Amino acid sequence: xxxxxxxxxxxSLSLFYIGMxxxxxxxxITSEAFKGGLQNLWANIVSTQALxxxxxxxxxxxxxxxxxxxxxxxxxxxxxxxxxPLKDLMDALIDLPFAIPTVVTxxxxxxxxxxxxxxxxFLERRGIEIMFAKPGIILALxxxxxxxxxxxxxxxxLEMEPDMEEAAKTLGATPFTTxxxxxxxxxxxxxxxxxxxxxxxxxGEFGSIAIVAGNIPMKTQxxxxxxxxxxxxxxxxxxLGLSVVLLFFSFAVLTFMNxxxxxxxxxxx
Amino acid sequence: xxxxxxxIYKRFGGFIAxxxxxxxxREGELVALLGPSGSGKSTILRIIAGLEIPxxxxxxxxxxxxxALSPRQRKVGFVFQHYxxxxxxxxxxxxxxxxxxxxxxxxxxxxxxxxxxxLVKLEGYEGHYPSQLSGGQRQRVALARTLATEPSxxxxxxxxxxxxxxxxxxxxxxxxxxxVKLNITSVFVTHDQNEAIxxxxxxxxxxxxxxxxxxxxKDVYEHPNSKFxxxxxxxxxxxxxxxxxxxxxxxxxxxxxxxRDIDVSVDRDIVLLVRPEDILVEKDSKxxxxxxxxxxxxxxxxxxxxxxxxxxxxxxxxxxxDDFLGKKWEKxxxxxxxxxxxxxxxxxxxxxxxxxxxxQLGYIE
Numbered sequence: 001x002x003x004x005x006x007x008x009x010x011x012s013l014s015l016f017y018i019g020m021x022x023x024x025x026x027x028x029i030t031s032e033a034f035k036g037g038l039q040n041l042w043a044n045i046v047s048t049q050a051l052x053x054x055x056x057x058x059x060x061x062x063x064x065x066x067x068x069x070x071x072x073x074x075x076x077x078x079x080x081x082x083x084x085p086l087k088d089l090m091d092a093l094i095d096l097p098f099a100i101p102t103v104v105t106x107x108x109x110x111x112x113x114x115x116x117x118x119x120x121x122f123l124e125r126r127g128i129e130i131m132f133a134k135p136g137i138i139l140a141l142x143x144x145x146x147x148x149x150x151x152x153x154x155x156x157x158l159e160m161e162p163d164m165e166e167a168a169k170t171l172g173a174t175p176f177t178t179x180x181x182x183x184x185x186x187x188x189x190x191x192x193x194x195x196x197x198x199x200x201x202x203x204g205e206f207g208s209i210a211i212v213a214g215n216i217p218m219k220t221q222x223x224x225x226x227x228x229x230x231x232x233x234x235x236x237x238x239x240l241g242l243s244v245v246l247l248f249f250s251f252a253v254l255t256f257m258n259x260x261x262x263x264x265x266x267x268x269x
Numbered sequence: 270x271x272x273x274x275x276x277i278y279k280r281f282g283g284f285i286a287x288x289x290x291x292x293x294x295r296e297g298e299l300v301a302l303l304g305p306s307g308s309g310k311s312t313i314l315r316i317i318a319g320l321e322i323p324x325x326x327x328x329x330x331x332x333x334x335x336x337a338l339s340p341r342q343r344k345v346g347f348v349f350q351h352y353x354x355x356x357x358x359x360x361x362x363x364x365x366x367x368x369x370x371x372x373x374x375x376x377x378x379x380x381x382x383x384x385x386x387x388l389v390k391l392e393g394y395e396g397h398y399p400s401q402l403s404g405g406q407r408q409r410v411a412l413a414r415t416l417a418t419e420p421s422x423x424x425x426x427x428x429x430x431x432x433x434x435x436x437x438x439x440x441x442x443x444x445x446x447x448x449v450k451l452n453i454t455s456v457f458v459t460h461d462q463n464e465a466i467x468x469x470x471x472x473x474x475x476x477x478x479x480x481x482x483x484x485x486x487k488d489v490y491e492h493p494n495s496k497f498x499x500x501x502x503x504x505x506x507x508x509x510x511x512x513x514x515x516x517x518x519x520x521x522x523x524x525x526x527x528x529r530d531i532d533v534s535v536d537r538d539i540v541l542l543v544r545p546e547d548i549l550v551e552k553d554s555k556x557x558x559x560x561x562x563x564x565x566x567x568x569x570x571x572x573x574x575x576x577x578x579x580x581x582x583x584x585x586x587x588x589x590x591d592d593f594l595g596k597k598w599e600k601x602x603x604x605x606x607x608x609x610x611x612x613x614x615x616x617x618x619x620x621x622x623x624x625x626x627x628x629q630l631g632y633i634e
Binding site: 164167169171172173177182185186264267268 | 320
């Protein structure tokens, strides 16, 4: 069999590109992190501040993924299944969080909920802190990750023929049973995809949180901001430790979601 | 009565899908709703099931007015053209769905599922997913799933439409046997007149949202009561003709039809219906043949099909293989056709009343 030269070139080029763009930096950061020795790296990771910021990031990411699963699926459902005025406009608005620079997102939120604003002031007088506190982190993350699940579920819902649901109805299923046993399993893979992307994004979000969270160590400092702080104060080793952990977690989430997806799609052969 | 459909109307936007349809289905009967695509037959079926709400009219199932009930409350069985199986569930789970929804005892469900799997001959496939089955097997799972809840009526929407010819044939015969065995009141939608003729007790012919004719297969095939039914069932040639000054002509030609039984005193339009097998194609005009042009000759296995044109009228004729081989027929060749027998629709005699004028020519064949 003769190998098409053009084919071979294209294949090698794309492999080379992926290698340079993605794999090489990952290798670089990993080898750099291990340079100072395993013990040193471990000490950096388990330093109280690093560990706290990492735990905060992880919990926040879990919370927003859980919320997104509901709001994202519901939004996609409403956009596909219902007709209402200004639907097209609303559909276009969904992508806005992707388009707005995250720093701007942070500033928007501070302007609305900051202590100097009407809404923020009102809440603060009642003892509810949003900006420069943990709720601000959640709010910022919800904003920047909102489109993920909506946009992964929407096309699946659009393509879904109504006949499976109709079959369930004629077989005596209530609307709720139909949703739970017929619609949800069909949507599950796309919900998982969106959830995984939201989670990864939440682990790494920097711009909006840097503005919104106040970044108080051991209180509102998330992992990415901690890493940035370490770099700023010339502690490269400290930054590398947590970076490697984040990297590992992103990988783990991606793999886990892939396995879950394959499982929920097993009936497709 | 198993099912009574009373004067139902349904429009989608500006399109009138169902326009005043009424018919009855007796207990235990297997009825075909036959019509071309877009005629509204599926919509009628969906209205019976409660999947579509009619703008007007009523549906009775076993004497009960169910017009206001949801599909869930009507307890009808519905089989979809594209199976509509739950693709994330195994064959067993699909069949059990309706029973699980009714919260039957697990032991009863297991037993019923086993029984149905035997009925639809899918032993050994219990754990398969729909994607691992052939089209025919999928449709049998769909049927088993529907029968599991013991519906009072069975509605099938083009149940064999997505299957290839051979599987369709087998499954249609099997459905007929099953119907005889279970004796469940059934309505199925089809656009295939052969399917309707073969397995139904009664045919309801639908066209443009209206009932054209109701009758047994034999009634509808042999005594169509409209031009549409005649042309839709059995591939009949429709030839327009005019009566003018006491003579009958094929429309837009000067070919004269000699038929002493037609009243020619009033000028008007009539229509001749001629089956392809009743058209004789000849090389020379021995008798009163109409000149025509051969457009195409197609090989069809056991016979040959001729596409002919007489003036502006296109007609189709068939010729036996043996008869064909004796002569040389070619495209664009001139020939003559004789209508051995035909039927006449005469608008002047009321609403497209059919007069069965079978005219036998003195041909020795």
